[in-house]
Amino acid sequence: MSPRKSESKPARELSPEQAAAAAMVAEAKARGLALTSPDGLLKLFTKNVLETALNEEMTEHLGHEKNQAEPDRDSTNVRNGTRPKTVVSDAAGEVGINVPRDRESTFEPQIVKKRQRRLTEVDEIVLSLYAKGMTTGDISAHFAEISGSSVSKETISRITDKVVAEMNDWAGRPLDSVYVAVFIDAIQVKVRHGQVANRPVYAAIGVTVDGHKDVLGLWMGVGGEGAKFWMSVLIDLKNRGVRDVFFLVCDGLKGLPDVVMNVWPQTVVQTCIVHLI
Incomplete structure (x- = not known):
């Protein structure tokens, strides 16, 4: 496969392998992700x-x-x-x-x-x-x-x-070495410790090369996470065995697209306009 560069514009020309991967991403999104689905x-x-x-x-x-x-x-x-x-x-x-x-x-x-x-x-x-x-x-x-x-x-x-x-x-279990796509999105939850506060839980959901969907991990944030936080998330995934990701799909997560190339240099970053989960 030719080198993949971080790119947020969906109109860029893709190689045949990337086009096939993009089709799998679209199918996974259409079927729903693996966190809150009936068998999630x-x-x-x-x-x-x-x-x-x-x-x-x-x-x-x-x-x-x-x-x-x-x-x-x-x-x-x-x-x-x-x-x-x-x-x-x-x-x-x-x-x-x-x-x-x-x-x-x-x-x-x-x-x-x-x-x-x-x-x-x-x-x-x-x-x-x-x-x-x-x-x-x-x-x-x-x-x-x-x-x-x-x-x-x-x-x-x-x-x-x-x-x-x-x-x-x-949270520490080994993961697959390659994922066609990794979706990252936030869910707002109430945390109780002295007082009630809304905090984001970030979910990473991977699509394997055979189309299987799996929740790779959940991370608690405080809101407004930046590059340092996202680097720790991606390094966590890499340390658990993820060597390559074809597409990373996210929306409005500041700092995340900027650090992807430091972990997986060939990954294509796509943004979406709707929440994934």
């Missing part, structure tokens, strides 16, 4: 976060971890499997979760209450939990907000530790 990652994130929280609530209720009940304790109450439940959020839609049960049926979850179906603000919470740049204090504050005073600080801490460990595994 937000649905899986939501399921993982809610089930982690519910299981830690059950641990607090019973006073012991799963399969670690003391033989000489007074209570005979133990875990008794799970029951399926479907909850609904604005962005993720219907999400199937498994709610833990106890033998004596005395468990009253607070993160997802009995008979509660619609979850408000859960999308913002889940996105911010998985974004790089969140502190453990930020994450704990989110869980404290949705659970109120009914869940102890110790349980909130255990939930936070498990979510952070899972988040780090996902």
Whole structure:
């Protein structure tokens, strides 16, 4: 393939390989991206976060971890499997979760209450939990907000530790070496830590050479990010194995087009006039 230069004008002449890649980009955009689509990652994130929280609530209720009940304790109450439940959020839609049960049926979850179906603000919470740049204090504050005073600080801490460990595994996983396109766009979320503030979560979504779409990472910003921030994002992707990107598609992200060539010199930068996600 002939060298690709950073270019924001879509009318420039492309090589046959670039034209084919551009067609794949258009198809991926037309089909929707992989974050909030019916089979998207937000649905899986939501399921993982809610089930982690519910299981830690059950641990607090019973006073012991799963399969670690003391033989000489007074209570005979133990875990008794799970029951399926479907909850609904604005962005993720219907999400199937498994709610833990106890033998004596005395468990009253607070993160997802009995008979509660619609979850408000859960999308913002889940996105911010998985974004790089969140502190453990930020994450704990989110869980404290949705659970109120009914869940102890110790349980909130255990939930936070498990979510952070899972988040780090996902955020550091190896990536493909080549992507036809990488889309980067911002989602505004509310962050709670002392006070409520709107902050952008930047999502990078890659299209592989076989047309598969994958969320490569999420990064928490403060607004008005510049070249230094975007360089750290692109270096993160490169360090996880991304050697080449045919097209990088973004809109209104100041400083991003300027640093792309420092990481992937041949990448074509395209701007779009609509938000991607």
